[in-house]
Amino acid sequence: MYRKIMIPVDLGHVEKLDKALTTAADLAKHYQASLHLVGVTASTPSAVAGSPEEFAAKLNAFAAAEGAKRGLEMTAHAIVTPDPAVELDDRLGREAAEIGADLIVMASHVPGFAEHIFSSNAGYLSAHSAISVFVVR
Numbered sequence: 001m002y003r004k005i006m007i008p009v010d011l012g013h014v015e016k017l018d019k020a021l022t023t024a025a026d027l028a029k030h031y032q033a034s035l036h037l038v039g040v041t042a043s044t045p046s047a048v049a050g051s052p053e054e055f056a057a058k059l060n061a062f063a064a065a066e067g068a069k070r071g072l073e074m075t076a077h078a079i080v081t082p083d084p085a086v087e088l089d090d091r092l093g094r095e096a097a098e099i100g101a102d103l104i105v106m107a108s109h110v111p112g113f114a115e116h117i118f119s120s121n122a123g124y125l126s127a128h129s130a131i132s133v134f135v136v137r
Contacts, residue, residue, distance in 0.1 A: 002031045006101035008092050009037050011048045011058055020107035020136040025070040027105065027134075035074045036099050037063045040084045040091055052080040093129055104133045 007024045009017055028035050041048065041055040049055035056078035063076035079095055081087045096104055 002027060002033045002103045004036060004099055004101045005033050005103045005105055006036045006038055006096050006099055007105050008107075009039050009059070009062070011039055011055070011062060014062065017107050020105055021066055021070070023134065023136050024105035025072055027103070028072055033103075035067070035072055036077055036101060037066070037074050038077045038079065038092060038095050038099075040079045040081060040088050042084050043080050043082050052078065055080075096129065096131060102131050104129065104131060106133060106135055108135045108137050
């Protein structure tokens with residue numbers, strides 16, 4: 001049913017990703033699908049990495065560690081953009097299309113007041129993506 005599963009990851013909040021990564025890994029094992037971790041970073045230094053190259057290296061290391069932990073291969077895709085806060089939703093959607101993903105498994109937080117006015121990243125992708133989005137809280 002699913003061949004390629006994309007998991008957006010925020011390396012600044014890896015402690016909040018376990019449930020989504022576990023869900024994606026279980027689905028990948030069940031459907032024999034490949035897993036693709038996608039991280040978006042700025043072209044300038046950030047709290048996570050001093051450069052896009054360092055960010056890509058950290059994302060690759062995270063994918064390798066998570067893959068080993070779960071007994072699956074995970075491919076890392078680092079996206080560099082001038083303004084991740086503004087471009088995140090669009091870039092994730094485009095990356096899903098480039099990968100050929102047929103499912104996005106995405107961590108989300110419990111909605112607060114702001115989400116009643118503005119869409120969360122998971123909410124935006126769910127509403128605007130042509131493929132299925134599994135939001136894990």
